[in-house]
Amino acid sequence: MLTLSDKILIGVFLLLSGLSFLALAVFRGAGQTVVVEQDGKVMARRSIAVEDTLRIEGPLGVTTIQIAGGRARVLDAPCPQQLCVKTGAISNAGAMVVCVPNRVVVRVEGHSKDGVDAVTR
Numbered sequence: 001m002l003t004l005s006d007k008i009l010i011g012v013f014l015l016l017s018g019l020s021f022l023a024l025a026v027f028r029g030a031g032q033t034v035v036v037e038q039d040g041k042v043m044a045r046r047s048i049a050v051e052d053t054l055r056i057e058g059p060l061g062v063t064t065i066q067i068a069g070g071r072a073r074v075l076d077a078p079c080p081q082q083l084c085v086k087t088g089a090i091s092n093a094g095a096m097v098v099c100v101p102n103r104v105v106v107r108v109e110g111h112s113k114d115g116v117d118a119v120t121r
Contacts, residue, residue, distance in 0.1 A: 031108030
């Protein structure tokens with residue numbers, strides 16, 4: 001059974017957790033540039049404001065990346081689990097999508113208001 005102290009402690013933790021999510025939403029900067037790397041080499045650098053479709057050749061085949069509506073996402077990839085496709089669109093500075101089997105990284109560069117370079121979900 002929970003005591004009054006336990007309930008207060010749980011409430012404080014929930015409040016701090018909610019405030020941290022709010023702070024992350026406020027301090028995340030909008031991305032400006034999409035950078036696509038394959039095996040550590042920069043293959044493309046595009047403005048996130050300009051619509052484009054990129055096809056990057058990797059060891060397993062072609063990874064298709066779409067930049068549209070101020071967001072970037074992996075449309076199609078030859079990897080078996082399709083985690084990069086399931087990640088969805090990214091738009092904030094520091095966000096990235098990685099296709100490990102095909103060695104492709106899609107990341108958004110820009111200015112973050114608080115110096116945070118990445119957020120993990």
